[in-house]
Structures are given as C-alpha cells and as structure tokens.
Amino acid sequence: MSNIQGNAHVYGDNIDTDQLAPIKSYMNMEPEEGCKFCLEPLDPDFAGAVKDGDIFVAGNNMGIGSSREQAPMFLKMLGIRAVLAKSFSRIFYRNTLNFGLPALVCAETDKISKGDVLSIDPLAGTVENLSTHETLACQPLPEHLLTMIADGGLLAHLEKKLKKSA
Amino acid sequence: MMSMTLSEKIIAKAAGAESVSPGEIVVCAVDLAMMHDSSGPRRAGKYLDELGVPIWDKDKLVIITDHYVNDPDPGSVRTQEITHQWVADKGIENFYPEQGICHVILPEKGHIKPGLFCVGADSHSTTAGAYGAFMVGVGATEMTGVLATGEIWVRVPETLRINVTGRLSPGVAAKDVILKLCGQIGVMGANYMAVEYGGDAVKAMTMDERMTLTNMAAELGAKTGIIAPDAVTVETLADYGADNVDVEAWQGDDDAKVARTIDINGAGLAPQVAAPSNPENAADVAASAGTKVGQAYLGACTGAKLDDLRMAAQIVKGRQKSINTRFFVAPATHRIRDIAAKEGILKILEDAGAKILPTGCGGCIGLGEARLDEGMTGISSTNRNFVGRAGPATSKLYLGSAYSVAAAAITGKITDPRELL
Numbered sequence: 001m002s003n004i005q006g007n008a009h010v011y012g013d014n015i016d017t018d019q020l021a022p023i024k025s026y027m028n029m030e031p032e033e034g035c036k037f038c039l040e041p042l043d044p045d046f047a048g049a050v051k052d053g054d055i056f057v058a059g060n061n062m063g064i065g066s067s068r069e070q071a072p073m074f075l076k077m078l079g080i081r082a083v084l085a086k087s088f089s090r091i092f093y094r095n096t097l098n099f100g101l102p103a104l105v106c107a108e109t110d111k112i113s114k115g116d117v118l119s120i121d122p123l124a125g126t127v128e129n130l131s132t133h134e135t136l137a138c139q140p141l142p143e144h145l146l147t148m149i150a151d152g153g154l155l156a157h158l159e160k161k162l163k164k165s166a
Numbered sequence: 167m168m169s170m171t172l173s174e175k176i177i178a179k180a181a182g183a184e185s186v187s188p189g190e191i192v193v194c195a196v197d198l199a200m201m202h203d204s205s206g207p208r209r210a211g212k213y214l215d216e217l218g219v220p221i222w223d224k225d226k227l228v229i230i231t232d233h234y235v236n237d238p239d240p241g242s243v244r245t246q247e248i249t250h251q252w253v254a255d256k257g258i259e260n261f262y263p264e265q266g267i268c269h270v271i272l273p274e275k276g277h278i279k280p281g282l283f284c285v286g287a288d289s290h291s292t293t294a295g296a297y298g299a300f301m302v303g304v305g306a307t308e309m310t311g312v313l314a315t316g317e318i319w320v321r322v323p324e325t326l327r328i329n330v331t332g333r334l335s336p337g338v339a340a341k342d343v344i345l346k347l348c349g350q351i352g353v354m355g356a357n358y359m360a361v362e363y364g365g366d367a368v369k370a371m372t373m374d375e376r377m378t379l380t381n382m383a384a385e386l387g388a389k390t391g392i393i394a395p396d397a398v399t400v401e402t403l404a405d406y407g408a409d410n411v412d413v414e415a416w417q418g419d420d421d422a423k424v425a426r427t428i429d430i431n432g433a434g435l436a437p438q439v440a441a442p443s444n445p446e447n448a449a450d451v452a453a454s455a456g457t458k459v460g461q462a463y464l465g466a467c468t469g470a471k472l473d474d475l476r477m478a479a480q481i482v483k484g485r486q487k488s489i490n491t492r493f494f495v496a497p498a499t500h501r502i503r504d505i506a507a508k509e510g511i512l513k514i515l516e517d518a519g520a521k522i523l524p525t526g527c528g529g530c531i532g533l534g535e536a537r538l539d540e541g542m543t544g545i546s547s548t549n550r551n552f553v554g555r556a557g558p559a560t561s562k563l564y565l566g567s568a569y570s571v572a573a574a575a576i577t578g579k580i581t582d583p584r585e586l587l
Contacts, residue, residue, distance in 0.1 A: 014353060014444065018552040023532050027234070028241030041559040061354040061387060065552060067205065067289040069305035090358050090389055091289055095305035142191060144319065154307050155213055158314055162219055 001150050004081045004102070005119045005130075006053035008112050009046065015039075015058050017065035017092065026070045031077060038074035052079035055120065057112050059085065062103075063092020072096040072103075082120050084109055084127065084138070097145055100153030104138040111136060122149070171325040172394055172418035173360035176300040180283035181320075188324040188425070196226065198277060198284040198301075199312050202268045203231040203245055205287035207252035209306035214313045221256060222316035228260040228277055229253055230268040236524040237533065266499025266525045269293035269381060269467040273373075274501055276407040280395040280416035285312055290467055290549065291390075292383045296376035297403065298395035298416045300360075303384065323360040323389045324425035325418075328379075330367035332433030337584035339477060340375035341469065341547065341567035343367070343430060344382040345438035349448035351428070357387035359425065362418065367432030368393060373402040374473035381468050382549050385445040394418060437583055439545070440565040443553045451570060451582045458490070461544035462575035463556075464568055465496035465523070466530035469547025472502045474568035479514040481572035481586050487519035488578025494536040496523040520575070532556050538563065545574045 018041070025037035039046040056075055062085035063071055072095050075083065083096055084106045096103040102122040112118065116131040125140035141149070151157040168185040170178065178186045180194035201210055206229055214221070221227055231249055234242035246263075253261045262271050269290050272278055280298030285291065287309040294301035304318070312318050330343055347355070361383045368376065376393050383391025393399075395413045403411050440448040464470050464478055475497060487493045495515050497503035503525065506512045512522060521535075529536025530548040538544050538557025544564070546556065551563035566574070569583035576586060 016552045018550070018555040022554050027533075028239055041554040061357065064353055064387065065289065065550065067287060067303045067305050069209075069307055087354060087357060089354070089387055091303055091305060094308055098305065098307040098311075144191070154311050155217065158311055159217055162217065162314065 001123055003119050003121050004053070004055065005117065006055045006081060007051065008055050008057045008114060008116045008118050009050065010057045010112055010114045011042070013059035014061045014064050015042070017063060017068050017071040020063065021068050021070035021074055026068070031070065031073060034070065035074035035077040038078060047078055050078040050080060053081050054079055055118050056080045056083045057109050059109060060087045062088045063096070064089040067091045069095040069099070072099050072101055076101050082122065097149060098154040100149050100156065102141070102149055104141070106136055106138040108136040169419035169422040171360070171422040171424060172298065172362060172416060173300055173323060173325055173390070173392055174422070175416065175418065176281055176283050177320060177322055179281065186322045188322050190322045192320055192322060193317050194283050194320050196285055196312050196316055196318060197282040198226055198228065199309065200228045200230065200268060200272055200284065200291065201287040201309055202233055203235070203249045204233040205306045205309065206249060208245055208248045210287060210309040210313060211252045213307060213310040217310070217314060219314045221313050224256060224258050227258060227313070228272060229258055230271050231263045232267045233527050233531065235264045235526045266501070267467045267527060270471060270498040273297055274406055274499055279403060279408045279411050280399065280413060285309065285318060289384045290381050292388065293377050293381040293467060295380040295383070295390050295392035296373060297399055298393065300390055300392060302390050321358065323358055326356045326359045326361045327424045327427040328361060328363045328430060329427060330363065330365040330430045330432045332367055332431060333370055334367050334432050334435060337569050337587050338435050338437055339567040339569060340371055340378040342435055342438040343432065344379050345440050345445065345448040345565065346430060346435060348382070348385050348440065348445040349438065351386065352446045353385055353444060354387040356383065359388050361386060361388045361391045363391065363393050365432070369396065372473055373398060374471040377471065378468055385549055437567060437570050439570055439580060440551060442562040442564065443551050445550060445565060451566070451580065454564060454580045455582060457564070457580045458543065458578060459545045459564070459574050459580060460490065460542040461492045461494070461536065461538060462571045463494050463529045463536045463544060463546040463548070464571050465494065465528055465536065465546065466548040467498060468549040469568055469571070470496055470498040472505055474547055475502065475506045475511050475515070477568040478572035479511040481569055481583055482518035482576055483514050485518055485576050487575045490578045491575055493518070493520040493575040494523050494529060495520045496528050496536065497525055499525055518576070529556060545571050545580060547571045
C-alpha cells in the first residue's frame with residue numbers, strides 16, 4: 001500500500017453522520033448526486049472543494065451517529081483517500097475501513113491546518129505534514145484490517161477469501 | 167476460571183473461547199442478524215448477491231421494514247419493492263413489514279433472549295441488550311460479511327458499569343437517567359465500551375424502560391448497552407413467546423473487572439432535557455423550561471413504547487394541547503398501538519389533541535408528517551437531535567422523556583412534567 005498525499009480538510013469534534021450524509025442525500029438520490037451534499041449543514045463549500053487524493057482531518061468522535069455508510073462512502077466518492085481523527089465513533093470507523101478507506105487515530109490532529117499538504121503511510125501509521133515539516137504519530141492499524149484495506153475493503157477481501165476457499 | 171462481565175461471557179461463548187479480556191480481537195459466530203429496509207436488501211442484500219454467495223443461515227436473519235414506510239415518495243416505494251422481492255427470492259421467513267420499529271419488534275416477536283450474540287444493521291441495535299443479549303450495530307457492508315460468513319470480528323470492549331441507586335421519583339423515567347449520563351460523560355463517554363446498567367432503580371424498571379437505557383447507549387458512543395436478565399426479563403419474554411430463557415447462565419461475575427463505575431442518584435434525579443443539537447447538552451428541565459415549542463413528538467424506538475404512551479397519557483389526561491403546538495404520537499409497533507387502544511390510552515392522547523401517526527421511524531429521521539418545519543423548535547422523545555436530522559438545518563430539537571414531551575404539548579413550552587402530575 002503506497003503513501004497517500006493530499007490537502008487536508010480540517011474540522012472539529014463530533015462530526016456526525018446526519019451532517020456527512022443528510023437524509024435527503026441518499027433517500028431518493030443516487031450516490032453520485034448525493035455526495036454533493038456531504039457535510040452541507042456544517043460547510044456547504046466542502047463537497048466542491050475536495051480534490052482527488054485529499055485527506056479528511058477531524059477531532060474527537062469522528063462519524064458519531066447512525067450506521068448509514070453513505071457517510072464514508074460520500075467522502076471516498078468525493079476523493080478523500082484517508083481520514084485522520086483523534087478518535088472515531090465505532091460504527092463509522094468500521095464502515096470507513098470496510099470501504100477500503102484508511103481511518104487512522106492520530107492524537108495530534110491539532111497540528112494540522114486547513115490546506116496543509118500531508119503524506120500518510122498507512123502501514124507504518126505515520127503522517128508527515130509537508131507544510132510544517134512535522135511528523136505526527138498515528139496508532140497503527142491491526143494486521144487483519146491492513147490486509148482487508150490492501151485488498152480494497154471488506155467486499156473485495158471477502159471475494160478473494162471465498163474464491164480461495166472454493 | 168477467569169471472572170468475566172456479562173458482555174465478556176457472551177463474546178467468549180460466541181468466539182468459542184473459554185474466556186476473553188478487553189482489547190482482545192476475536193472472531194464471533196453470530197446467533198442473530200437483523201436488518202431493515204434502509205440497510206438491508208437494497209444495500210447488504212445487493213452486495214451479497216454481487217458476491218454471489220448464499221445467506222449463511224436464513225433462519226438466523228430477521229428483516230423488518232420501518233424506515234421508508236407509509237411514504238408515497240417513488241424512492242421509498244422502490245425500496246419497499248426491492249425489500250419484498252429479495253425476501254421472497256431468498257425465502258426468508260422472519261420478515262415483519264410495516265408492523266413496527268425494528269428494535270422494538272425484534273424482542274416482541276420472540277427473537278431476543280439472554281446470552282445471544284447479535285448484530286443489527288442500525289446504530290440503535292444496542293437496544294436488545296435490555297434482555298441480556300449482546301447486540302451491536304454495524305453498517306451494510308459489514309452486514310454483508312455477516313450474511314456471507316455468519317461471523318464478525320470484535321474487539322472485546324471494556325465494561326462501564328452504571329449503578330442507578332434508589333427509586334426514580336414520579337414523573338422521572340429511564341430517559342432522564344440516560345440523558346443525565348449523556349450530559350455527564352458526553353457522547354463519546356463510553357466510546358467502544360459495553361455499558362452495563364444495574365442498581366435498584368434499574369431492577370425496578372419494566373422492560374420498556376430498560377430498553378430506553380440500552381437504546382441510547384449508542385448516544386454514549388458505546389459498542390452496546392446491556393442489563394443482566396432477571397424475573398422481569400423472563401416474564402416479559404414469556405409474553406413474547408421466547409422459549410428456553412436461561413437467566414442463571416447469563417450473569418456477570420461479581421468480581422469481574424470493569425473499566426469504571428458511575429453511580430447515579432436515581433431518587434434525586436430531576437427530569438432531563440437535552441438542548442439542541444447534541445444529546446450531551448442535557449440538563450435539569452429547569453434550564454430550558456419556558457422555551458416555546460411548535461411541535462411535540464412522541465415516537466421512535468426510544469420513546470413510543472407502551473410505557474412511554476402510558477406516561478404521556480398520565481400527563482395529558484383531561485387536558486388540551488396548546489393551540490400553538492402540533493402534537494404527534496407514532497406508537498412503536500402495532501401491538502403497542504392495539505394495547506394502548508384497549509387501555510384507553512390512545513383515546514386520552516387523541517382527546518388531548520394528539521394526532522396518531524402510522525408506526526415507523528418517521529419524525530425521528532425527519533420523514534413524514536412529524537418532520538420539523540424550517541426554523542421550527544420541537545421536543546421529541548427520540549434519541550438524537552443533531553442538526554438536520556429531524557428537519558431542515560434551521561430547525562431545533564430538544565430531547566426529553568415521554569412525560570416531558572407530553573407536558574410541552576399541553577403548555578406549548580418546555581415544562582417540568584411534575585407540575586402536571
């Protein structure tokens with residue numbers, strides 16, 4: 001798994017799934033359209049500002065709320081390639097990893113500002129802030145999850161595993 | 167033999183291990199999986215079909231429709247069509263369409279009992295813990311893995327023990343206990359943990375009330391909420407037709423290690439109301455009393471069980487709702503609606519000016535007639551009041567018990583329900 005490099009989009013604590021995926025964004029809408037409403041109640045400019053390869057940075061309890069996996073799905077569709085947070089809400093954490101999107105616990109996200117260029121090594125669990133020349137430590141992911149992410153997420157991982165056992 | 171909490175005992179059984187301890191990652195065999203019309207066939211079902219593998223054990227799968235029901239919207243109708251078609255194609259027998267909200271239907275239909283390891287594709291799946299089961303919420307992709315393999319990886323959670331002492335005062339309910347906790351430890355106060363509730367006040371609670379505690383363990387960030395089963399559990403489950411209920415086997419050890427114990431003084435607890443837009447903004451009702459509300463909503467898996475309707479009826483009996491406030495009641499299941507009708511509770515609510523809505527998630531997720539209007543302030547007996555959940559981003563939502571919602575419906579403003587008892 002290679003390094004992920006992109007611009008940081010920085011938000012605070014308790015970014016909830018009702019903001020990441022407002023109900024109107026998935027109730028009667030295809031994800032390609034719905035993802036444009038990602039984070040709309042908090043920051044209507046977010047979806048338009050994300051570029052492929054960018055990194056979402058949050059404080060504590062990232063992804064709190066419902067189990068709707070449109071929350072990480074939309075982030076990924078917009079181009080987000082990794083999510084860093086001081087802590088995650090547990091269902092969002094699993095959903096994010098299940099989509100093959102690295103979710104890394106990083107205690108020092110306060111040292112990241114909007115627009116900083118980050119380079120993340122998901123295997124080693126390190127974040128280099130290329131804008132400030134600081135290296136931040138993340139908690140490394142458990143091995144079984146690294147395998148799953150390397151396969152491209154849970155479904156791809158299952159496909160591989162089920163084929164192997166067939 | 168190592169001492170274990172109730173959660174650890176259930177996980178150990180599901181993992182086929184003699185014992186487990188917090189932090190360990192184990193693979194568990196799933197006893198029961200539940201999904202609804204939003205997360206279920208249209209997502210997890212579709213992913214499973216794309217994988218091209220069968221359901222691991224269709225007798226262990228329960229499907230309930232409650233999200234996009236009673237809704238003429240073409241997208242909602244399409245979701246129902248997909249759900250019914252998938253259920254028919256797979257020959258799933260445990261299917262409950264439009265009969266009530268999944269977390270309340272599941273025990274009511276006899277699917278939950280102590281010691282079961284369960285997963286549900288909804289965050290409030292924690293509710294089943296009231297019956298001494300271990301049930302966690304997952305997303306649709308995760309559920310696909312369960313449907314395909316019957317297994318799921320779990321990090322064994324630490325246990326947070328909540329000890330509610332004394333007896334709750336009249337006009338104070340389980341909802342006030344859990345809101346108090348949200349205010350005290352915050353919405354990530356129990357992140358990744360299993361919250362185990364006990365103490366005299368919990369022992370004295372009905373199953374409906376216990377379910378409010380485990381339901382909103384989700385609002386503490388917990389992996390699940392759980393309550394050791396007792397005679398009340400057995401009696402209620404007998405009513406629901408669950409057989410082979412083993413209470414003795416599913417008790418935590420007295421000397422099991424827990425991460426932390428929090429005591430809540432049940433006898434001294436005042437009604438709690440959470441201000442917009444986070445459940446952790448909970449405080450004594452006095453802090454928000456007098457705030458005018460345009461809508462009072464009694465609904466959801468959290469706040470429209472039979473006991474919630476009974477509490478509301480106690481407050482509104484012989485009174486009329488405020489002319490400035492809409493008052494909606496959406497009973498959590500048809501069974502609850504029918505008993506409430508038989509007991510005369512629906513009539514009391516309707517006489518007070520409440521409009522009875524069809525069962526379903528409805529207003530809690532901003533759907534149907536109880537969706538808040540632009541700029542409107544409301545109070546609900548539901549679980550979450552995040553911006554944009556129950557209405558447009560300009561609406562504001564307070565959370566309270568069924569007593570508090572009923573009191574606000576009558577006076578048109580947030581009111582200490584004890585004044586109307």
